[in-house]
Amino acid sequence: MSIYSKLAEARVELQKRGVKQSGANTFSKYTYFELGDFLPAINEIFAAKKLCGVVSFTAEIATLTIHDGESNEKIEFTSPMATAQLKGCHEIQNLGAVQTYQRRYLYMAALEISEYDVLDENRGNESAKTENKQRERPQTSNNIDPKVVLNGYKKAMSDATTLEMIDKYKKSITAKLNKYPNELKEAVVIYNERKQEIQGGTSEL
Template sequence: MNIYEKLQAIRCELQGQTLKKSGKNEFVKYAYFELSDFIPAVNLLMKTHKITSTIQYDKDIAKLTLINCEKPEETLIFTSPMADGGLKACSPVQNLGASITYLRRYLWINALEIIEADSLDASTKKEEGEHFIPDDRTNLDIGKIVCSDCSQPILTKEGAEDTKVINFSKSKYGKPICWNCQQKKK
């Protein structure tokens, strides 16, 4: 099998497993996948299908490379822009560690098409004027809501989900758009 067939087989086999979100943020009431929720299963599937991986980080880009062990010249690359972890009261090294952990998780979720409920569209919503107000059942994952134009997470300077920008852009444009992309539309 070529690397595309192997990746698709891994995706399908992983989809057939029950993955549970063990990460919880009690403050904004959402659950999320931690790496430990899916990496053990992924490693076994990759071993079975003879694929290995590397992750590289540079100043601007994080890169997950999947390699066909039977034909090492066959690779698939998934990338993400680098971003600061945005943790308060932490050292630069702790913020770097947070960034690496988040990016690893998002790279794997993207590469393996691990499905999570769409945090805006699949949630129960109430409209009040022009503001989207999630109820207690909304499953928000910080950094999951990304700009429809540039695909960057819509976050505050502190690294929290920027609900004001999300709500405003959803009411004005019908979709989440980050502040920078909204400025370009003017």
């Protein structure tokens, strides 16, 4: 059996286990997967299938390499490195936070673990107020409220830690707000500012 077949079976087995999300964002009222929610199950499944996941880091790239213990086959998943600036933490603690995030996202990509799209749902504390405003405001042609979408985008950008993530959000927001130039212009500014924070440079949408 090829490593790709083994990985496909591992994905299905993990889905059947019904792993639960233990992480919670109390402000925006949503849950998310923490590394410990699914990694023990993945390790058990990998061991049974003679697979081994190895995570490595360079200054630019985080890599998850899945090795097949019964052959020389391997599969690699990569993500650009980023930085973290957690309040009250030392530099090494910030580094540990980045590596933990990277491991989580790499395994989620490899095992096709999905979470909700923060751009498609506004779960903030102003949800009731937003609903009232939507009743008063005429519905747009594509049934979205650009302000609500923009709020979700702002939250996603503030939580994003890699260039890959903000680029994904940028593409999504551009498609959603293509008929709303004012909100799209604000989204461009947010994207450029967040990208500058992550890589210490400047860019344009």
